[in-house]
Amino acid sequence: MLSINADRKLTMSKAITEAIAQEMEQDERVFVLGEDVGIYGGIFSSTAGLLEKFGPERVIDTPISETGFIGAALGAAMEGMRPIAELMFVDFFGVCMDQIYNHIAKNTYFAGGHMKVPLVLMTATGGGYNDAGQHSQSLWGTFAHLPGLKVVVPSTPYDAKGLMTQAIRDDNPVLFMFHKGLMGLGWMTLVKDATGHVPEEAYAIPFGQADVKREGTDVTIVSVSMGVYHALEAARELEREGISAEVIDLRTLVPLDREAVVRSVKKTHRLLVVDEDYLSYGMSGEIAATVAERAFDYLDAPVRRLAVPDVPIPFARPLEQFVLPDAPKIVAAVKELLNS
Amino acid sequence: MGIPKERLLQMYRDMVVIRHYEEIMAQTYLEGKQPVFNIAAGTVPGEMHLAAGQEPVAVGVCAHLRKEDAVAGTHRPHHFAIAKGVDLKRMTAEIFGKVTGLGQGKGGHMHLFDPDVHFGCSGIIAAGIPQAVGAALAFRQQKSDKVAVTFFGEGAANQGAFHEGLNLAALWRLPVIFVVEDNDYAISVPKQKSTAVASNADRAAGYGIPGVYVGENDLLAVYEAAGEAVARARRGEGPTLLEVKTDRLFGHFQGDAELYRPKGEVERLRAKDPIARFRTYLIERELAPETEITDTEQQARQSVAEAFAFARESAYPAPEEALKHVFVETTSDRRGRHAVN
Numbered sequence: 001m002l003s004i005n006a007d008r009k010l011t012m013s014k015a016i017t018e019a020i021a022q023e024m025e026q027d028e029r030v031f032v033l034g035e036d037v038g039i040y041g042g043i044f045s046s047t048a049g050l051l052e053k054f055g056p057e058r059v060i061d062t063p064i065s066e067t068g069f070i071g072a073a074l075g076a077a078m079e080g081m082r083p084i085a086e087l088m089f090v091d092f093f094g095v096c097m098d099q100i101y102n103h104i105a106k107n108t109y110f111a112g113g114h115m116k117v118p119l120v121l122m123t124a125t126g127g128g129y130n131d132a133g134q135h136s137q138s139l140w141g142t143f144a145h146l147p148g149l150k151v152v153v154p155s156t157p158y159d160a161k162g163l164m165t166q167a168i169r170d171d172n173p174v175l176f177m178f179h180k181g182l183m184g185l186g187w188m189t190l191v192k193d194a195t196g197h198v199p200e201e202a203y204a205i206p207f208g209q210a211d212v213k214r215e216g217t218d219v220t221i222v223s224v225s226m227g228v229y230h231a232l233e234a235a236r237e238l239e240r241e242g243i244s245a246e247v248i249d250l251r252t253l254v255p256l257d258r259e260a261v262v263r264s265v266k267k268t269h270r271l272l273v274v275d276e277d278y279l280s281y282g283m284s285g286e287i288a289a290t291v292a293e294r295a296f297d298y299l300d301a302p303v304r305r306l307a308v309p310d311v312p313i314p315f316a317r318p319l320e321q322f323v324l325p326d327a328p329k330i331v332a333a334v335k336e337l338l339n340s
Numbered sequence: 341m342g343i344p345k346e347r348l349l350q351m352y353r354d355m356v357v358i359r360h361y362e363e364i365m366a367q368t369y370l371e372g373k374q375p376v377f378n379i380a381a382g383t384v385p386g387e388m389h390l391a392a393g394q395e396p397v398a399v400g401v402c403a404h405l406r407k408e409d410a411v412a413g414t415h416r417p418h419h420f421a422i423a424k425g426v427d428l429k430r431m432t433a434e435i436f437g438k439v440t441g442l443g444q445g446k447g448g449h450m451h452l453f454d455p456d457v458h459f460g461c462s463g464i465i466a467a468g469i470p471q472a473v474g475a476a477l478a479f480r481q482q483k484s485d486k487v488a489v490t491f492f493g494e495g496a497a498n499q500g501a502f503h504e505g506l507n508l509a510a511l512w513r514l515p516v517i518f519v520v521e522d523n524d525y526a527i528s529v530p531k532q533k534s535t536a537v538a539s540n541a542d543r544a545a546g547y548g549i550p551g552v553y554v555g556e557n558d559l560l561a562v563y564e565a566a567g568e569a570v571a572r573a574r575r576g577e578g579p580t581l582l583e584v585k586t587d588r589l590f591g592h593f594q595g596d597a598e599l600y601r602p603k604g605e606v607e608r609l610r611a612k613d614p615i616a617r618f619r620t621y622l623i624e625r626e627l628a629p630e631t632e633i634t635d636t637e638q639q640a641r642q643s644v645a646e647a648f649a650f651a652r653e654s655a656y657p658a659p660e661e662a663l664k665h666v667f668v669e670t671t672s673d674r675r676g677r678h679a680v681n
Contacts, residue, residue, distance in 0.1 A: 027672065031481065057481065063511065068470045068504030075488070078460065079410060081481060082672065083474075098501075102464055103471070111453035112444030113665035115460075118672065147666050167670040209380020 010198040011184025013045035019164035020201040033060040034086030066096035076120040087123040105148030116171040126179040133312035141282030144253040148173040151253040155228040162205030163221035179225045208255035216246035220264040223274040234330035262294045269300040279307035301340045356640040358419045359379040362392040391419035393589035395429040398423040400562025404570040410475035410488040413461035414466030415450045426454040438654035453457040466499035476514035487515040487573040495526025497540040510547040515573035527592045528600035537640045544581040551581045
């Protein structure tokens, strides 16, 4: 039974650390390693308090040596441990990608399924705070493209806890991608509604189940992570103008709940995909293709996509705001979609 | 040195198995690739990196290992896979791409995984190094005295993963033995043109750990140095970097024209063959009668023949099997508390 105390509200960072702590209490094979995960508590507070609770043997500060410690996480996972390795910014994957996509993602397959790699790779994504092109990317499409990794992109504290619990219990490698702007950090612009109800007890949310955040009849807006908040804000605005938008949060990209998208589009007949990742060859294209394959005859208008227009994330405020999706851009795109 | 005779003979047997295995593989690999060489054709398709000549390093190190100790290897993996005790039949079937293979035909010769003997390898240079460090971290967290060994070529010692792995293992005093197989060539580039120091063992000083160089491709010298390194790791005293001079008798891969080799080099290397040297040693020191050695050689050949026969007779996987095993279907058995303590 989950607690029904709806007043228990947590930030996403607290929800994540609570999930990790509960699984570490339950299973001594679970441990955390990464840069600044110890006394600092994770640059984005994703491991805050764990060192005090579990000590330096199980919450291990590593050198700035991602190939070393992410490769080590794989080696430990292959020998029966269940590591959670933090890659501080997803943008840093370039220094250790071989361990991730050639080994973590492929060893189970090479072994014909005879070897498990129970490993969580946790990383920070997203921009909107003027950190420029090497610290602001989303990149979930890149990892979802490569076979062998499950990809989790939560938008709420409730989902973050349940999906992290599921990630730790999964016997496969899971990339857990939180958005810096949704962690509830005092040093970033706080997103209203991003702090939310989280039950105290441990619970797991199965992967591959999208969440319909808001029902609607005129258009389906599909997104993940920060994009879900922009979509909900836009939906409220559109409602004032008599337009009913359905908002779907995919929650995981691998596995992907294609059926939820298809079901919704069959009802609304229009699709807008909102993605903070790059436009081409990514999540927005994958969702659009799914609808083209499975619900083409139901579409009353061509699919629309709103994503970063294939440029690096720029630094200056007006430049960055121009390329990132937001509610006004979604409202405008939906209106165009309805008028086409 | 006081090595039991049974162990000496076992090591001789393992070296003979490896050599014979690689020679049979070289012949088998050519089936269907003559007169025109096509890498995708024949009984054994794909790249083929053979390790004949490198037997001493594999056998001399693995003789100290238990089944539970981990080995992370390279794209040239047959010799230490055999020395570690990987199932020869299933390994051969994997190299043939058969459904009875270690990975049911999904990995091939550069991706052999046998969890029963804690063996894995990779086609990416130096990638196994941090993974061995992680295995050693797991062993310490499990409060065991197991050790992890990673084999890699002298060319890999110029990769970032080598330096990151050494630093982590030294920093955390983990039970890892880093074994550099110096066969002098990173494909075609000789060590002196790629590496600023003559001995990679010297690089251990940069991480405050012991570095040992073993020359001469000599089994007993490797055995002694590796014994020290493994014992040290089991005692919890941390990692050792061991570089072994060894000789690659074949090309980088089969089909390599080896234009980079000085004329007569392979003949010179074959003239100081480490297996023949060890055979002479066993006989001259009266450590084993020649009849027993001959029997051992016969048994070794027999086991190789059986493995190849098993691979030949096995079926190919059904094509749609390609879609399976990207993920396992299980979740945690939730037995963690008991598993570690």
